[in-house]
Structure formats: C-alpha cells, structure tokens
Amino acid sequence: MIWSRRRRRRREALLDEAFLRRLARLRLAALRAAGGRREGLRLGARSGGHIEFREHRDYTRGDELRAVDWNVYGRLDRLVVKTFVREEEAVATVLLDASASMAGEKFELGLRLAAALAYLALGAGDRARVGLIGGRVPGGERVARAGPLARLPFLAGTGEFPRALAFLAEAEAEGPTHLAGALALLAAERSTREAPGTVLVISDLWEEGPFLEPLAVLAARRAAPAVLHVLSPEELSPAFAGPVRLLDAEGAPAQELELSAESLASYRESLGARVARLRAFAAGHGARYHLVGSDRPLEETVLAYLRRGGLVA
Numbered sequence: 001m002i003w004s005r006r007r008r009r010r011r012e013a014l015l016d017e018a019f020l021r022r023l024a025r026l027r028l029a030a031l032r033a034a035g036g037r038r039e040g041l042r043l044g045a046r047s048g049g050h051i052e053f054r055e056h057r058d059y060t061r062g063d064e065l066r067a068v069d070w071n072v073y074g075r076l077d078r079l080v081v082k083t084f085v086r087e088e089e090a091v092a093t094v095l096l097d098a099s100a101s102m103a104g105e106k107f108e109l110g111l112r113l114a115a116a117l118a119y120l121a122l123g124a125g126d127r128a129r130v131g132l133i134g135g136r137v138p139g140g141e142r143v144a145r146a147g148p149l150a151r152l153p154f155l156a157g158t159g160e161f162p163r164a165l166a167f168l169a170e171a172e173a174e175g176p177t178h179l180a181g182a183l184a185l186l187a188a189e190r191s192t193r194e195a196p197g198t199v200l201v202i203s204d205l206w207e208e209g210p211f212l213e214p215l216a217v218l219a220a221r222r223a224a225p226a227v228l229h230v231l232s233p234e235e236l237s238p239a240f241a242g243p244v245r246l247l248d249a250e251g252a253p254a255q256e257l258e259l260s261a262e263s264l265a266s267y268r269e270s271l272g273a274r275v276a277r278l279r280a281f282a283a284g285h286g287a288r289y290h291l292v293g294s295d296r297p298l299e300e301t302v303l304a305y306l307r308r309g310g311l312v313a
Helices: 002-015 017-033 070-076 105-123 158-169 179-189 213-220 261-284 298-308
Strands: 046-058 080-097 127-133 144-146 149-151 197-203 223-231 242-246 255-259 288-293
Touching: 002 105, 002 158, 017 105, 017 298, 080 105, 080 149, 080 179, 105 127, 105 158, 105 197, 105 223, 105 298, 127 158, 149 179, 179 197, 179 213, 197 213, 213 223, 223 261, 261 288, 288 298
Parallel strands: 080 127, 080 197, 197 223, 223 288
Antiparallel strands: 046 080, 127 149, 144 149, 242 255
16 A cells, blocks of 8 residues: 555656656756757667758769769769768667666666656657666567566657656565576677667666676667666764674675674675676666766756767767
C-alpha cells in the first residue's frame, strides 16, 4: 500500500504540467548554451539520415566525373562539382539503475534525469529510448526484457515522450545491483553495423568487480558511453559520529561500526580514490563521466553534464 501511494505520487509529479514546463525551460536553457543550435542538444553520435546538396566548388583533378554539374558547365562553360552534406540522426539510450541502493532521493533524481535527457534528445530530432536495470519494472507488451534489462523501443519526436514518462513513473528501486550483467547484455546485443549513439547510464555505481568493462566494449562498437554517477550527500560527505549500525539496502549483513574523525577521513579518501579510478577508466575508454550529488537541482545537473561532455557550448 505504501509503495502504491509513493508510485502514484511519483506518477503525478512526472506527468504533471509543472514538470513538463520545467523540461521546456531546460531545453531553452540548453539551446542558449548551445548558441541557439538545435543540434547542440544532441546526446548521441550521428549517423545515417539523408544527403542534401550544400554547394558547388571548382573541379579538381581526381574528382569523379559523375559529381560534375553538367547543367552549370552547359551554361557557364565551367567545370564545377556538387558537394553534399549528410543530414544525420543521432540515437540515445538512457538506462537507470533501479537497484535497492538507489532507493529514495537518488532514484527520484535519476527518474527526472532520465526523463529530461530523453526529452532533450527527442526535442532535437533524435531517436531515444529509456530503460531500467533491475528493480520493479512496469509491465506492458511494448517493454522489451532481457535479463535485468527492461527497455522501451526507440521513440521519435516529443509526441512520444509521454510513453517514456509513463514507463518511468511505474518503476521502483529494489533488489540487488545488476549493472555488470545488464551492460554486458547490451554490449553483446549491439552490432558494429548499428548506428552509433550514446548509451547513458545513471547509477550510484555501488557494485564490486569490473562492472564498467562493457562500456569499453560499447565504445569499440561505435557507441558513445557515458555515466552519471549519482551519490547522496551522506555518501559524498558523511557527518555521522559515534557507534552506528550500517544496513545494506541490497541484503548484505548489517555492520556495527564506531565512526571517528579518522574513520570518516579514511572513508572520504577511499571514495575520492574510487571516483578517480572511475573517471580515469572512463577517460581511457572513450566514455564520459560526471559525478553529481542527489541534492543538486535537475536543471543544474543536466546542463553541467551537457557542458562537460562537450554537448553544448
């Protein structure tokens, strides 16, 4: 019953007009940051699309004769060739970690981040889809499931955005982390023949082992992987002191600890080293990495991510 009420409140918050107006303002802010260029909002690498004429240039030795504009030659007795530009599309896959460790403030921000980034991609004319890794997943015959992954099909245009919102509004964070397995499945599914695009993962990354290795595989298969690392203020800078009992949201045994200034300093040092390793791994494998506190405003977080990724000016 409590879960049902919480889900209902979330659905109302994601689907109400106030949130949609926030997304519209965010898109305008991103457009301004991109210098007014709609393509500056694109989250994914571009490919495909149709070819459009750009301009003429003088014929040079080695140009193909089929590129010569013979109409111009007939009128002006001048050899010129046509040049073209490919009007390309981009695709973006936004995946949200729905494990129990994300429950609460982190998951609520993650839902809004996933919605906002999908909205920006669709508004820029790209195709986008949203998905969940683990957790309690909404039903529906259009939801594709593979192991811990549940995804909508690719959507096109903001007219289909309500489908993404409805999907996210039904989700609930629970159960263990499946990040490594989910990303490995995605990497295994992806063919080098597919159009390149962004695979954006929103997660607290509390998983042991080489869980980001599949990002390197995705990068090798023409994807542009990216990670939004979401941590709560308590995780970023805990202020507890004295005896505490730590409960693992995903079922590991509880631990009794005595938190002192020294142990807190050690934790912060360990977290800093972990973040540095994640950032270095991302940089070394063609991925983007952005750390964000779950208490940060949605608009600030999205614009900072876009700027740091070079996606807007």
